[in-house]
Amino acid sequence: MENSYRELRYTYITNSPDDTVTAGEIMRDIMKLSSREISRCKKFEDGVMCRRPDEINRIVPVRLIDSLFPGDELIVRVYEDNDNAGDIVPADGPLDIAYEDEDLIIVNKPGEMVVHPSYAHYKDSLSNYLLGYFIRSGQRHVIRTVGRLDRETSGLVIFAKNRHAAALMAQQIKTNDDKENAQDSLGDEPDNMSRRKEYLALCSGVFDKTHDTIDAPIRRRPDERMIREVHPEGKRAVTHYEVVHQYDDYALVRLRLDTGRTHQIRVHMAYIGHPLLGDNFYGKEIPDDHGMTRAALHAGYIEFMQPITGEKIVINARMPEDMQKLTS
Incomplete structure (x- = not known):
């Protein structure tokens, strides 16, 4: 595989004793892969594979329509381009990391800082500093924001480290309005049960x-x-x-x-x-x-389900000093 791609690997062992299931059904319904991600997997020779225990653990390519049987292990590889969308310039700067795992990173943003670079903030946005952190820590990720805060608002901002996590986190944003209306937010985000x-x-x-x-x-x-x-x-x-x-x-x-x-x-x-x-x-x-x-x-508070593991994550971030002074 070329160095320009980064591999994400997902596996699932079928266990239903009564019914067979296709590889495509597992990828869509259990792994929650999007149509775009599934199409991308199919482009690579080892993108969709199966380990069959009754064939001395032989790993073979499978099609989306192929049935899997109890004990079969589906192995899916999602290859991501490491080029950073928007050509964000990495920079050293303040970064208060509130949470990090293989799929997500949550940063406590100071007030008066923009999330994304702009003409007036080409190298001093939160995204610039996060990309700098990724490079220093040996991580190769595209900057993917899950929601955002406006410049003046301080607090927790979620970034996804891969397309799959970003897509699943986006599904956790549900409002009483339709999807088009929900995308109106450039500052405060909608809440929901998940x-x-x-x-x-x-x-x-x-x-x-x-x-x-x-x-x-x-x-x-x-x-x-x-x-x-x-x-x-x-x-x-x-x-x-x-x-x-x-x-x-x-x-x-x-x-x-x-x-x-x-x-x-x-x-x-x-x-x-x-x-x-x-x-x-x-x-x-x-x-x-x-x-x-x-x-x-x-x-200052966010609660959500980790998109891959399903674990409940709860994060609290203290108020910044300018607000603390008025509440002490």
């Missing part, structure tokens, strides 16, 4: 309710590229909040989303009269930001 994410925010003012649900549609403000607003013509957006601690003129609030609209938390909290401290887009009327220079929002 992947749960919670945020902490510092919101201005004194809350009348200790917890509530905001169900108000959000759209992009006309003639504005970044600014969003609550409007009847917008897409449905649902935010649940709970006041963790009320201070004199601001509160620490825990939030959970049912949908994932751009700036959803920031827009919704401003809509009910409690914009985030430091929010220059939606909190310009706040009399005192208490020293916050960014929107005080932190994605």
Whole structure:
């Protein structure tokens, strides 16, 4: 195999005493490989193989339509191109790794850092630093983000190390909307039963309710590229909040989303009269930001199923120093 490819190997031993099953059914239904991944496996001579115990453990190629019998071991190899999409430049920089395994890496992003490179942040994005880490640690991975956070928001960002893990993690994102609407998110991600994410925010003012649900549609403000607003013509957006601690003129609030609209938390909290401290887009009327220079929002908790092993993973990330100072 050429050095430009990296091998991922998956195996499954059939055990049903009554029914036969095809290689394709195992790859689709049990290994959860996508059609694209299956097609790619078929291109390589050793992409789809079977070890048959009744033939002195002989390993032979199999077709997707071939039946496997109890005791047969299906061996699937997925070869991935090591070239990094987008030509991201590796860089040395701060990287707070909260979790890492063979398939995923989760990084606690500082506030005021972009996730992906851009014209203004060609070498100082989280992706630049992560690629630098991969190279220093001898890993060869393409940068694949599973969801994202906007520049000002701190907290946990998931990256997949291979296509298969990325596809399975994407399946864990399900909202009350259709898939097209779910892709609207460029900042906050939707929650669901298999992947749960919670945020902490510092919101201005004194809350009348200790917890509530905001169900108000959000759209992009006309003639504005970044600014969003609550409007009847917008897409449905649902935010649940709970006041963790009320201070004199601001509160620490825990939030959970049912949908994932751009700036959803920031827009919704401003809509009910409690914009985030430091929010220059939606909190310009706040009399005192208490020293916050960014929107005080932190994605501090995530819960999901490891896409390959099925293990439940729970990660907590402490608030960054700028928010901690206002909660101590």
